[in-house]
Amino acid sequence: MTSCSKFGEATTATEVTNTFSEQIKGKNILLVGASPNSLGEHIALSISRHSPSLLILASRTASKINTLISSIHAITPNSPVKSLTLDLSSQSSIRKAAKEMETLTSKLDIIINNAALNVPDCETTTEGIEMHFGTNHIGMFLLTNLLLPNVLLAASQSAIPGSTRIINLTSAGHRLSPIRFSDFNFLKKYEELPEEEKPPTGLPKALMDPEVTYSPFVAYGQSKTGNILFSVSLTERLKDRGVLSFSVHPGSIWTGLARNLDAQGQALIKTTGKVWKSGDQGAATAMVAAFDPKMNDMPGGYLADCQFAPAAEHATDPKIAERLWSLSEELVGEKFDMRGK
Ligand SMILES: NC(=O)c1ccc[n+]([C@@H]2O[C@H](COP(=O)([O-])OP(=O)(O)OC[C@H]3O[C@@H](n4cnc5c(N)ncnc54)[C@H](OP(=O)(O)O)[C@@H]3O)[C@@H](O)[C@H]2O)c1
Structure with missing residues (x-):
């Protein structure tokens, strides 16, 4: 259960952070993905109003981070905000950024x-x-694991187990694909996939053509399944040390996410949302997941519309989560087992 049963689809991040202001105060917070006209903008603006000790904005485009920092400082001039530029599509860039973090905070x-x-x-x-x-998924897996010593230090100094958290933004689109362990690079046609790796039946051809190996929508879905499974594994590994991980579907919000799609792709995306949220509403569920003190005792979970919600079994099975952890370690060329260290 979350604290506020009245929080739901229409709740804003402004309302949520006003409610959990005490839980934000004094915290060191890293937001990965921060640009104007994105959920990151609304998350950053909401958090910075409630006196965090430090807010680090890590993202791909330095100029966009700087624009966002200016927007924050226009409202809260003394907000302690720092920036970190990284490209999650490059493991060397991620490793460089994790090293740079040493100069920002421990x-x-x-x-x-x-x-x-x-x-x-x-x-x-x-x-x-x-x-x-x-x-x-893999970029987030590497970055988060490289920064786990910083997270574990925070947990060891916190009087409240479960208040140190890793939040993974996912999507209802995770239902479009399990992890394709035999084909994560999309080289097989539908019929060549093992049953447990196939997308759900009945998808429209625009989403998945069985004759074509690659579907960007199914590929996005696989990555979003990865985000949920990553939270499952993180909580399993770290809960005894006071760290929890939750995954969050923010809802449908017209941000920059569809900017690279052609007109047909954008039209298709427009049909996926029953309710379109404002940016402030879209950021709300992540703020519940990060700060609701009632969730300190929870064994992790998936949230949508500010409450716990069911996710697909292919995204929540702990055995699949462990298998993904091993594959992810293989793909970054490094093992990360913080259990018992
Ligand atoms: N909007 C929705 O309706 C919706 C629905 C379901 C789930 N979500 C999830 O919500 C989260 C936020 O999405 P959004 O809608 O705010 O999307 P967005 O406007 O496209 O923002 C994505 C952010 O990620 C950054 N980013 C992208 N590629 C990167 C890379 N290679 N390295 C570092 N940073 C990178 C972008 O930076 P640049 O701007 O510099 O590229 C931007 O700050 C995502 O996890 C998304 O899957 C969104």
Whole structure:
């Protein structure tokens, strides 16, 4: 249960952060994915009104981070905001940014993994991993794990177990695909996939053509399944040390996410949202997940519209989460097992 049963679809991040102001005060918070006209903007503006000790904005485009910092300082001139530029599609860029974090802080109470991309064509990351999976999941996996010592330091100094958290922004689109362990780079046609890796039946051809190996929507869905499974594994590994992870579907918000899609793709996206939220509403569920003190005792979970919600089984099964953890370690060339260390 969350604290406020009245919070829902229409609730704004402004309302949520006003309610949990005490839980934001004094915290060191890292927001990954911060640009104007994105959920990151609304998350950053909401948090900065409530006196965090430090807000670090990490994102791909330095000029966009700086514009956002100016917007924050126009409202709260003394907000302690720092920037970190990184490209989640490049593991060397992520490793460089994690090193740079040493100059910013040794302690992170909250990480909000909000960045993601949505591209129409089959592209790969610097390391040759399908772009959505490689950036939205593998990039976040590497960054978060490299920063876990900072998170564990915060948890060890916190009087409140469960208040140190890692929030992964996902999407209802996770239902479009399980993790394709045998084909995460989308080289197989539908019929060639094992049953448990196939997208759900009955998808319109515009979303998935069984004759074509690559569907950007299904690929985005796979990466968003990765975000939920990552939260499952993080909570399993870290809950005894006072750290929890929650995954969040923000709802449908017209941000920059669809900017790379052609007119047909944009039209398709427009049909997916029953209710279109404002940016402030879209940022609300992540703020519940990050700061609601009633969730300190929860065993992790998936939230939508500011409440716990069911996610697809392919995104919540702890055995699949462990399998993804191993694959992710393989793809970043490093093992991360913080259990018992
Ligand atoms: N909007 C929706 O309706 C919706 C629905 C479901 C889930 N979500 C999820 O909500 C989160 C935020 O989405 P949004 O709608 O705010 O999207 P957005 O406007 O496109 O913002 C995405 C953010 O991620 C950053 N980013 C993208 N690629 C990056 C990379 N390679 N390295 C570092 N940063 C990168 C972007 O930076 P630049 O601007 O510099 O590229 C931007 O700050 C995502 O996880 C998304 O999957 C959104």
